[in-house]
Amino acid sequence: MSSVVEVSTMIDNWDYTEITDKIFHVEFPNEYALGVTLCRMQEYYESPIFMGEFFSFEDFLDAYAHKDGKILYFSELAGYNLPSHILHPFREGKFDPLSKSNDSLICSRKKQIPSTLSAQHKTKSPTY
Numbered sequence: 001m002s003s004v005v006e007v008s009t010m011i012d013n014w015d016y017t018e019i020t021d022k023i024f025h026v027e028f029p030n031e032y033a034l035g036v037t038l039c040r041m042q043e044y045y046e047s048p049i050f051m052g053e054f055f056s057f058e059d060f061l062d063a064y065a066h067k068d069g070k071i072l073y074f075s076e077l078a079g080y081n082l083p084s085h086i087l088h089p090f091r092e093g094k095f096d097p098l099s100k101s102n103d104s105l106i107c108s109r110k111k112q113i114p115s116t117l118s119a120q121h122k123t124k125s126p127t128y
Contacts, residue, residue: 014026027121038080
C-alpha cells in the first residue's frame, strides 16, 4: 500500500463555514494546502514584493526560494485574513492560470461573495 497522498486531494479537502453575514472561514487540512491555495492572494494583498501586481505561481516560488532551493513560506504563516476586493482579480481572470486549489475555492463560492475570508489549517484554532 502506498503512503503517497495525491497533492490535489490534500488541497481540495477544506471546510468552508459562514461565521456571520459575509464573513467566511476556510479550514484546510494542513499548512501546505493553506499556503498553496492562498499565497498569491495574500501576496497580492500586502506583500512588499507583489502587492497590487499580477504574477504567476512560478514568480511567487522564484521570489521566495532560498539559495538552497527551500521555500519556507508555507510553514511561516498560520492563517490569512483577506478582504473581498482581493478576490476580484482572481475571479476576473487576471491571475490566469489559476491553480486547481484557487479555482476550486473561488468557483465554489462565486454566488457568495464574502466581505472577509479568514483561513487557517486544522492544527490551529480559529480566532475571531
